[in-house]
Amino acid sequence: MAGGSSEETPEKASKDEGNAGSSEKLEDKVVVYSPHGSDILSDFEKQFEAEYDVDMQFLDMGSQEILDRVRSEKNNPQADVWWGAPQVNFDKAKEEGLLAKYKPSYADALPDMYHDEDWMWSGTSITPEVILYNTKEISPEEAPQDWDDLLDPKWKDEIIIRYPLASGTMRTIFSAMVYRTYQETESPEEGYEWLQKLDENTKEYAANPEIMYNQVAKGVGSLSVWNMPDTVMLAKEKGYPFDYVIPESGTPVLTEGIALVKDAPHPKAAKAFYEFVNTKEAAKLLAEKYYRIPTREDIEDLPGWITETDIKPMDIDWGLFQEKSQEWMEHWDTKIKNTEKDKSQQ
Amino acid sequence: MSTVNLSTITKQFGDVTAVRNLDLLIEEGEFFTFLGPSGCGKTTTLRMIAGFYYPTRGKVKFNDKDMTTVPPEKRNTGMVFQNYALFPHMTVFENVAFGLKVRKVNKTDMRKRVEDVLKKVRLDSFIQRQVSQLSGGQQQRVALARALVIEPDILLLDEPLSNLDARLRDEMRTEILRLQREYGITTIYVTHDQVEALTMSDRIAVFKDGECQQMGTPTDIYNEPVNDFVAEFIGETNLSPVTFKEKQEAEFIFHSEPLESPIRVKDSKQNIAAYDEGDELLISIRPEAIHVSDTALTDQHNVWTGEVSLVQFTGASVHTFIKINEETTIRATGLNQGPSTYFEEGTTVRVHMPEDQIRVIPRARE
Amino acid sequence: MSTVNLSTITKQFGDVTAVRNLDLLIEEGEFFTFLGPSGCGKTTTLRMIAGFYYPTRGKVKFNDKDMTTVPPEKRNTGMVFQNYALFPHMTVFENVAFGLKVRKVNKTDMRKRVEDVLKKVRLDSFIQRQVSQLSGGQQQRVALARALVIEPDILLLDEPLSNLDARLRDEMRTEILRLQREYGITTIYVTHDQVEALTMSDRIAVFKDGECQQMGTPTDIYNEPVNDFVAEFIGETNLSPVTFKEKQEAEFIFHSEPLESPIRVKDSKQNIAAYDEGDELLISIRPEAIHVSDTALTDQHNVWTGEVSLVQFTGASVHTFIKINEETTIRATGLNQGPSTYFEEGTTVRVHMPEDQIRVIPRARE
Amino acid sequence: MKLNAENRKTLLLLIPVLVVLIGYVLYPSIETLLESFRKNGLFSLQNYQDFFGTKAAANLEALWHSVYISLLSVLLSALIGIPLAYIFNRYDFPGRQFFSNIAIMPIVLPSLVGVMAFMFLYGEAGLIPNAIKDLFNLAEIPFSIGGVSGILLVHAYTMYPYFYMTTSSALNNIDPSLEEAAYNLGSSKTSVFRKVTFPLLTPGLVAASLLVFMVSMASFSAPFLLAGGYRVLSLQIYFSKVNGNLEMAATQSVILSAVSISFLLFMRWYQGRKDYRMASKGIGAHRSEVSNSVLKWCLVSLGIVAMIILLLPHATLLILSLVPEGGWTWQTYPQAFSLENFRLLFEDPDIWDPVKNSLIMSALACIGVFIFGIITSYALVKRSFIGKNLLDILVMIPWALPATVVGMNLILAFNQASPFSFGKVLVGTFWILPLAYFIRFIPLVVRSTSAVLEQMDDSIEEAAQNLGARWLYTFRRVVIPIIMPGVLSGTLLAFVQAVGEFPTSVLLYTIGNRPISIEIMNQLRQFNIGQAAAYGMIQVSLIAIVLFVAYKFLGVKSENTL
Numbered sequence A: 001m002a003g004g005s006s007e008e009t010p011e012k013a014s015k016d017e018g019n020a021g022s023s024e025k026l027e028d029k030v031v032v033y034s035p036h037g038s039d040i041l042s043d044f045e046k047q048f049e050a051e052y053d054v055d056m057q058f059l060d061m062g063s064q065e066i067l068d069r070v071r072s073e074k075n076n077p078q079a080d081v082w083w084g085a086p087q088v089n090f091d092k093a094k095e096e097g098l099l100a101k102y103k104p105s106y107a108d109a110l111p112d113m114y115h116d117e118d119w120m121w122s123g124t125s126i127t128p129e130v131i132l133y134n135t136k137e138i139s140p141e142e143a144p145q146d147w148d149d150l151l152d153p154k155w156k157d158e159i160i161i162r163y164p165l166a167s168g169t170m171r172t173i174f175s176a177m178v179y180r181t182y183q184e185t186e187s188p189e190e191g192y193e194w195l196q197k198l199d200e201n202t203k204e205y206a207a208n209p210e211i212m213y214n215q216v217a218k219g220v221g222s223l224s225v226w227n228m229p230d231t232v233m234l235a236k237e238k239g240y241p242f243d244y245v246i247p248e249s250g251t252p253v254l255t256e257g258i259a260l261v262k263d264a265p266h267p268k269a270a271k272a273f274y275e276f277v278n279t280k281e282a283a284k285l286l287a288e289k290y291y292r293i294p295t296r297e298d299i300e301d302l303p304g305w306i307t308e309t310d311i312k313p314m315d316i317d318w319g320l321f322q323e324k325s326q327e328w329m330e331h332w333d334t335k336i337k338n339t340e341k342d343k344s345q346q
Numbered sequence B, C: 001m002s003t004v005n006l007s008t009i010t011k012q013f014g015d016v017t018a019v020r021n022l023d024l025l026i027e028e029g030e031f032f033t034f035l036g037p038s039g040c041g042k043t044t045t046l047r048m049i050a051g052f053y054y055p056t057r058g059k060v061k062f063n064d065k066d067m068t069t070v071p072p073e074k075r076n077t078g079m080v081f082q083n084y085a086l087f088p089h090m091t092v093f094e095n096v097a098f099g100l101k102v103r104k105v106n107k108t109d110m111r112k113r114v115e116d117v118l119k120k121v122r123l124d125s126f127i128q129r130q131v132s133q134l135s136g137g138q139q140q141r142v143a144l145a146r147a148l149v150i151e152p153d154i155l156l157l158d159e160p161l162s163n164l165d166a167r168l169r170d171e172m173r174t175e176i177l178r179l180q181r182e183y184g185i186t187t188i189y190v191t192h193d194q195v196e197a198l199t200m201s202d203r204i205a206v207f208k209d210g211e212c213q214q215m216g217t218p219t220d221i222y223n224e225p226v227n228d229f230v231a232e233f234i235g236e237t238n239l240s241p242v243t244f245k246e247k248q249e250a251e252f253i254f255h256s257e258p259l260e261s262p263i264r265v266k267d268s269k270q271n272i273a274a275y276d277e278g279d280e281l282l283i284s285i286r287p288e289a290i291h292v293s294d295t296a297l298t299d300q301h302n303v304w305t306g307e308v309s310l311v312q313f314t315g316a317s318v319h320t321f322i323k324i325n326e327e328t329t330i331r332a333t334g335l336n337q338g339p340s341t342y343f344e345e346g347t348t349v350r351v352h353m354p355e356d357q358i359r360v361i362p363r364a365r366e
Numbered sequence D: 001m002k003l004n005a006e007n008r009k010t011l012l013l014l015i016p017v018l019v020v021l022i023g024y025v026l027y028p029s030i031e032t033l034l035e036s037f038r039k040n041g042l043f044s045l046q047n048y049q050d051f052f053g054t055k056a057a058a059n060l061e062a063l064w065h066s067v068y069i070s071l072l073s074v075l076l077s078a079l080i081g082i083p084l085a086y087i088f089n090r091y092d093f094p095g096r097q098f099f100s101n102i103a104i105m106p107i108v109l110p111s112l113v114g115v116m117a118f119m120f121l122y123g124e125a126g127l128i129p130n131a132i133k134d135l136f137n138l139a140e141i142p143f144s145i146g147g148v149s150g151i152l153l154v155h156a157y158t159m160y161p162y163f164y165m166t167t168s169s170a171l172n173n174i175d176p177s178l179e180e181a182a183y184n185l186g187s188s189k190t191s192v193f194r195k196v197t198f199p200l201l202t203p204g205l206v207a208a209s210l211l212v213f214m215v216s217m218a219s220f221s222a223p224f225l226l227a228g229g230y231r232v233l234s235l236q237i238y239f240s241k242v243n244g245n246l247e248m249a250a251t252q253s254v255i256l257s258a259v260s261i262s263f264l265l266f267m268r269w270y271q272g273r274k275d276y277r278m279a280s281k282g283i284g285a286h287r288s289e290v291s292n293s294v295l296k297w298c299l300v301s302l303g304i305v306a307m308i309i310l311l312l313p314h315a316t317l318l319i320l321s322l323v324p325e326g327g328w329t330w331q332t333y334p335q336a337f338s339l340e341n342f343r344l345l346f347e348d349p350d351i352w353d354p355v356k357n358s359l360i361m362s363a364l365a366c367i368g369v370f371i372f373g374i375i376t377s378y379a380l381v382k383r384s385f386i387g388k389n390l391l392d393i394l395v396m397i398p399w400a401l402p403a404t405v406v407g408m409n410l411i412l413a414f415n416q417a418s419p420f421s422f423g424k425v426l427v428g429t430f431w432i433l434p435l436a437y438f439i440r441f442i443p444l445v446v447r448s449t450s451a452v453l454e455q456m457d458d459s460i461e462e463a464a465q466n467l468g469a470r471w472l473y474t475f476r477r478v479v480i481p482i483i484m485p486g487v488l489s490g491t492l493l494a495f496v497q498a499v500g501e502f503p504t505s506v507l508l509y510t511i512g513n514r515p516i517s518i519e520i521m522n523q524l525r526q527f528n529i530g531q532a533a534a535y536g537m538i539q540v541s542l543i544a545i546v547l548f549v550a551y552k553f554l555g556v557k558s559e560n561t562l
């Protein structure tokens, strides 16, 4: 996919949006840390460099790694922009004072839930979590329709779960399951029970997404929980026999964002890039070509899989969620996760 | 308790031929010695008998059983390696006990036998030492003890005493002989010490460049060498080229070019070696057989006059070198009977070579 | 071209004392030999001179320069190790050339010198071999060549010829001596071969258990040993305990318990060793000094009658063992003058010990 | 007291060794140690109390699992590595050289894709179990890996080369006449191996055991990928870290190192009881010959089978790289092959940058580690001084600590100027990665070199000195050539691993020195398994070429040391 991008170049980004403006001289370079992968990044590199006289360099790595790295470079920041991470990561970075404040020109087009209250970061896309299933093994009718359906004993040993501690997506889903009841009861117990039952149906904890995909695709298990954009992308681009169900009762929706690094060496170019990746055209391109659901509400002609699905976001207090999540996951890790079962997989 | 039979053994390393066409039959219980200059193939032959080398050609048999390709561990030979080959990670005790452990001798027996043999090689007080903490001679004795303790059928000793002093060597020799006689162990011995070879062996084989030159009892070899190589290699000798002149009664008369005179030699098997037409001939006479005297010797054949050029003291005996003419210096050996009996250098003396002590031999073929 | 001076050297390994209070002054250009039984500390002493061990106590000096803590590479000694210590990854040439390379000798010179020395040790045709492809004796000669080629100030030879045959050993000895004389190299030599020690050395030191027993010229040591250990260690000897009885004119009379008779010994420094009050005394007489005869010997002292119990042939000489009584067997050595001159076992013979050939010595202290 | 020559030499040797170890190993690690004693900014033992108290259940379980897995890994790697080394070094048969080069290929496998290749091969949906199932019409797949067995399999597979390499070089240094002596005394083949060969290999085996034990203790990918739920200490550290509990992570790291170091001390003690110097008189290196052709061919076929098994993961990787996107998702067997992935890769003009970076940085690190390793192991083995054990521990710390922890330590130590970084901030520069590789692989070279040095007879060195060679000359011309096989195997292992190094690289790389492993990881993150595999294949072939060249040019020399 790396090659065929030129014909889809969006019209020149409208200059009025860039309050970083080309009137001021930009630095000659901007360094971006991003987990979006080299396809997206090189695509954007070309476009950005075509537009501005700035050399864009990117480091492509996991969002957790970015956080670690930004933290370790605190004394000597190397990066200007951090593009792409779930909001929890940004919140953490904000807490540690690693980010710089910036309110973009398109601020109005963003609903409140998709940006930081202090504009330390803003959302670029959203990822709803879904139930993923193997279409070769399960028909759409059979597929579980809601979270609680996963606990049905008929799915025993059919569920493959990406090991949650190291995965933002999975942490969100697991924590959300606890959070659902915690909201009302102020106690995680019910949630724990839910996780316990899920654990009983779980065949395997896969260490990374690729393994999870592979195990589901090959029918080692037939179900998983994951995020929607990846699932769509795998099915459409890579030929995996996957489809998804959006849980009826509502699903946690993660916001992926962008932020400026504090004390960045190239702050002006950074702002230009910040603006550039969330123009309408860019958002549309991301949606069409890279399966990202935009946060901006003013984008038209989105692909069918976005417009046709009805996402019911779960109502989450992300502050509290973040605070408790660590404790809950630790509990899951030490008390619920069945290591015996893991071991017994011959 | 095996015979060892090598038939037309040849061993090549690349294009080096270490042993060539060797035929050998060693009797049960025999004490057989390999003698020969450095690099003549003694170790190689031993290693073929022990099974570490496979002959390039030929067969190795023990008691008529073909052993050519039998692995070493099934041959029940005990070998003392020229380089000792002690196990560095074991103590003296463990080294010696190794062969017994393999033979599943029980603990107390083993302990006793190891202690016994170590006492015999005078190392009983070193039993718990690491081998790296021993002197060279002590290591050699451990190697010897290790081979002796298993009382093998065939004992292969590759210069097992080379690093011991004369006294100890003597004791060890006696010990080896005692064991060998007691259990009738067929023993093959490599040594560079001629006295050792001559005193201990039942038979000796003399090698040269991978070929066996002569095989026989010690006295045979010493007294009746087949050619100049053997004569010179075993013991001291005086060699001088001669040509046959005539035969008189019980004597042969040869002419010696360097001595410019005839030499008479008794006609007997002991004095005239077998030779072929066309062989170059030499006389060989042992230094101890030569009479040297500063008084005139009359009425005798084979007498020359010369001047003492060097007197060498070697402990029990004294070597006197007598220069007959520019080309010829004769070495004579006498017993050391005190400094007063030594000749002065420069004295003019008479040299007598008894005609029954001279041996005529052909030159060894290259 | 150095003197070597060891003063009250002691070397301990843990609680083993390998060398004890050794004092030694070796002159410039001297050929000095260490003799002694296996494990008596010869190698240890050499290694202290070469600088591989630091003495626990005492000083090593070369030419009055304190070398005790000078590293080995700055001592300019050439050593032949008892275990050769050849460089396994190098060819014969590379091994021998090593010392020259270090000394930055130029290429052509080096080649020439290496070839020369290899010719001297008869290995010129092996120049390109890997050392692992050599026989034991060949390896030993490489070690020798390697030490000789650098013409060091001090040559340390630890049994350098032990694995060579007599002939080669002879040649090598001559070569070593030639080099030593030519360049005046101070040489310290360890050997177990007494003939070697006696023929080559200027002086000899006899060790026992890390202590020097006697130091002197070969004839001194052989003819005038200070105690029974030395007498017995160098050469063969007959020892028998005696007690002093009386002195008559030019003779001492001792009483021999085992021979049940008086023994007369000439009164001279050569015949009576220094001894202390209270020392046990012994007589020592070399086998070659004993006259054996099957005819009656009259009018002589020190004559005993006995029976020939064993005749041993050793090449140049013949040992005759004569049993005088249950306790005493005397060994006499005669030259080998043909089988006809050997005594028959069982013959009754007379044994005469000339009174000027007997030496009275004290027993060595433990 | 005046220092004698020996002591002066020792001191001279120790100074550079200590500077490097203190500057680049101890100083960075101190931070982790201090961190473990910190709780909310105050000094306290709280973390250790937590470790053994409130969190004991999980932590102790993890600790026990780690030790258990590590011991089993040592055992399994030894069981594979030693016999293979023995066969390839003791028997001459057609293709021996070729096979013996292949034997170290597992190490060439990039860790992440490597493990994935394993899953494609032996997992529940894997090629082998399904092929067997289809071939024999079984109802169920006969076996599959996962969980502990999976970890062990991957460990054994990837770590046996440590045993293979050290055993090979040690075997070549054993005087064959020792084995001959044992045969001569009537020992059977197996008992000669057990009682003589094997014990004489001790230094090499100890080195390999240490390396394997410590890598397994700190191993991350295998337990994580194959048994996500199985608790081991290295994962525990990782999770503590991702959960933001850095103090606990540090505490767990300290405990992990403590266990590894205890193992080190135990092995040192074990080895120290005996002497392994080959001190025969002269050189008894007549290689014994093999007669039993049946046995020989048995061993050979065994070797060949082993080779095939060893190369299966590489083959899988190759297959993966040849399957175009979507060609092998739910299907049991790949459906189509093409060079699509390679085409896509090579279209990127920067494709060779990471390759170049990796090669340059690994080469730099290896040169450093080669020199440093030789000097250090020489000091450790042949010199006596006080505090030897301490030095040994220092040497092993970079190996005893999980790679991520080492990386973190380096960040903490060098994200400010320090005398050891010549007053510069190293984090964010090119040099931090070669430095990291250097530090990481010190233990590897030191251990494999020491193993061979232990066997070297001291008198060889003495002979050189006696001939007037200064220490350095002796060292260069005598010691190094003799120990070359050991040094070489260590350095080559280090090189191969440096080229594929991921856990510290990911923390320290910059735009300018992005290594291969990062590139592969990025492809994976974009689900481009095919391209990741293609990249992996490039890496494998590159390393193979480097190894081949190294063997050709350096190995020839080392063969002669026999």
Ligand SMILES: Nc1ncnc2c1ncn2[C@@H]1O[C@H](COP(=O)(O)OP(=O)(O)OP(=O)(O)O)[C@@H](O)[C@H]1O
Pocket (backbone or CB within 6 Å): B132, B133, B134, B135, B136, B137, B138, B163, C013, C014, C016, C017, C018, C036, C037, C038, C039, C040, C041, C042, C043, C044, C045, C082
């Ligand atoms: N490293 C060591 N540790 C303990 N004892 C040792 C060590 N090296 C030598 N010894 C002991 O010191 C004594 C003297 O040893 P040395 O090697 O000097 O003997 P040597 O006179 O050369 O004997 P040989 O003629 O057998 O070579 C011996 O008893 C030996 O066992």
Ligand SMILES: Nc1ncnc2c1ncn2[C@@H]1O[C@H](COP(=O)(O)OP(=O)(O)OP(=O)(O)O)[C@@H](O)[C@H]1O
Pocket (backbone or CB within 6 Å): B013, B014, B016, B017, B018, B036, B037, B038, B039, B040, B041, B042, B043, B044, B045, B082, C132, C133, C134, C135, C136, C137, C138, C163, D286
């Ligand atoms: N592996 C080998 N490769 C090539 N030549 C060899 C090898 N081993 C031995 N030789 C040669 O074979 C010949 C015989 O060697 P061998 O070891 O049998 O001699 P040896 O009679 O035992 O001599 P020594 O008395 O010196 O020990 C020697 O010339 C030696 O150089």
Ligand SMILES: [Mg+2]
Pocket (backbone or CB within 6 Å): B042, B043, B044, B082, B158, C135, C136, C137
């Ligand atoms: Mg030999």
Ligand SMILES: [Mg+2]
Pocket (backbone or CB within 6 Å): B135, B136, B137, C042, C043, C044, C082, C158
């Ligand atoms: Mg010695």
